Amino acid sequence: MSKNAVRVLVTGAAGQIGYALVPMVARGAMLGPDQPVILHILDIEPAAEALNGVKMELIDAAFPLLKDVIATTDVVEACTGVDIAVMVGGFPRKEGMERKDVMSKNVSIHKAQASALEKHANTDCKVLVVANPANTNALILKEFAPSIPEKNITCLTRLDHNRALGQISERLDIQVSDVKNVIIWGNHSSTQYPDVSHATVTSSDGQKPARELIADDQWLRTEFIKTVQQRGADIIKARKLSSALSAASSACDHIRDWVLGTPKGTWVSMGVYSDGSYGIPSGLIYSFPVTCEKGEWSIVQGLKIDEFSRTKMDATANELIEEKSLAYSCLN
Ligand SMILES: NC(=O)c1ccc[n+]([C@@H]2O[C@H](COP(=O)([O-])OP(=O)(O)OC[C@H]3O[C@@H](n4cnc5c(N)ncnc54)[C@H](O)[C@@H]3O)[C@@H](O)[C@H]2O)c1
Numbered sequence: 001m002s003k004n005a006v007r008v009l010v011t012g013a014a015g016q017i018g019y020a021l022v023p024m025v026a027r028g029a030m031l032g033p034d035q036p037v038i039l040h041i042l043d044i045e046p047a048a049e050a051l052n053g054v055k056m057e058l059i060d061a062a063f064p065l066l067k068d069v070i071a072t073t074d075v076v077e078a079c080t081g082v083d084i085a086v087m088v089g090g091f092p093r094k095e096g097m098e099r100k101d102v103m104s105k106n107v108s109i110h111k112a113q114a115s116a117l118e119k120h121a122n123t124d125c126k127v128l129v130v131a132n133p134a135n136t137n138a139l140i141l142k143e144f145a146p147s148i149p150e151k152n153i154t155c156l157t158r159l160d161h162n163r164a165l166g167q168i169s170e171r172l173d174i175q176v177s178d179v180k181n182v183i184i185w186g187n188h189s190s191t192q193y194p195d196v197s198h199a200t201v202t203s204s205d206g207q208k209p210a211r212e213l214i215a216d217d218q219w220l221r222t223e224f225i226k227t228v229q230q231r232g233a234d235i236i237k238a239r240k241l242s243s244a245l246s247a248a249s250s251a252c253d254h255i256r257d258w259v260l261g262t263p264k265g266t267w268v269s270m271g272v273y274s275d276g277s278y279g280i281p282s283g284l285i286y287s288f289p290v291t292c293e294k295g296e297w298s299i300v301q302g303l304k305i306d307e308f309s310r311t312k313m314d315a316t317a318n319e320l321i322e323e324k325s326l327a328y329s330c331l332n
Pocket residue numbers: 011012013014015016017018042043044047088089090091092093102106109129130131132133134156157159160188242243244247
């Protein structure tokens with residue numbers, strides 16, 4: 001017997017990421033090849049015609065798993081009955097801007113959409129915030145939707161995690177699928193800390209620490225970190241648009257692992273509400289290493305943190321504290 005369809009909301013669906021993301025969801029890249037889906041796609045009135053064009057293309061692609069498409073500019077209709085909400089709607093930064101420069105427009109959107117989700121989404125709806133500044137938008141969404149369990153509100157740092165895997169595989173000239181357990185700590189911003197201290201590489205002689213194989217701590221502590229931190233800006237410079245296919249693909253990875261579980265022995269990075277683990281203040285949405293099972297994430301505990309890592313983890317936490325107060329000042 002076929003499964004019941006899962007309702008997936010994508011906000012900002014007429015935009016760059018939305019256009020890349022919705023066919024991935026409809027093909028099963030997010031929830032699996034045997035999971036039917038109903039897409040709820042939301043955008044604002046000026047983009048209504050383009051949104052309808054996206055709906056037309058979804059119909060034309062005849063995806064077997066896609067059971068219906070609800071395309072709307074009404075946030076209540078968009079949120080009604082959804083099981084998964086991917087919040088992409090907002091404004092991207094342009095060349096030369098930091099992600100927090102789009103704060104005032106984007107936090108207001110998340111405040112407004114929080115109540116619609118709280119009132120109309122399914123009670124166990126899982127929320128992934130993609131729009132920037134992603135951690136702080138997710139925090140605002142959480143604070144203005146107090147009845148949504150805090151465990152259900154997350155933000156995307158999987159793109160940074162995947163970027164870190166990609167950089168290591170390029171450096172060692174190996175398959176990216178042979179690298180695992182990098183960590184992105186903190187903010188999806190230029191203060192994030194991509195950490196390879198616990199990453200491993202699978203080879204014909206078993207698993208080895210990535211750090212040992214790279215054998216260049218200087219590179220790992222400087223160029224590697226900077227490349228991952230600045231990758232979003234470098235893509236904007238090259239494309240004159242922010243990353244879209246990699247962001248969409250990483251959003252699918254994030255939800256897939258959250259819902260279906262992380263492979264044994266593997267963790268991923270997710271922006272989640274801090275419970276004070278690793279001395280990170282609670283009250284922030286901070287990226288941690290997590291494993292997922294039965295639809296729940298848990299922060300990986302007990303990793304050894306050296307002094308270099310500690311300083312970097314605290315610096316990105318401090319930026320999130322500043323962003324939080326900036327966000328509230330924008331909402332007043
Ligand atoms: N977290 C990440 O890893 C990551 C990666 C890439 C991009 N981003 C962010 O994702 C966001 C979207 O990027 P994009 O390239 O798709 O931008 P885009 O401008 O192409 O698309 C954004 C869409 O959101 C719509 N929108 C604006 N306000 C809305 C609202 N109130 N409700 C619903 N829709 C609304 C716009 O009309 C537009 O169609 C940006 O904030 C970008 O910075 C985050």
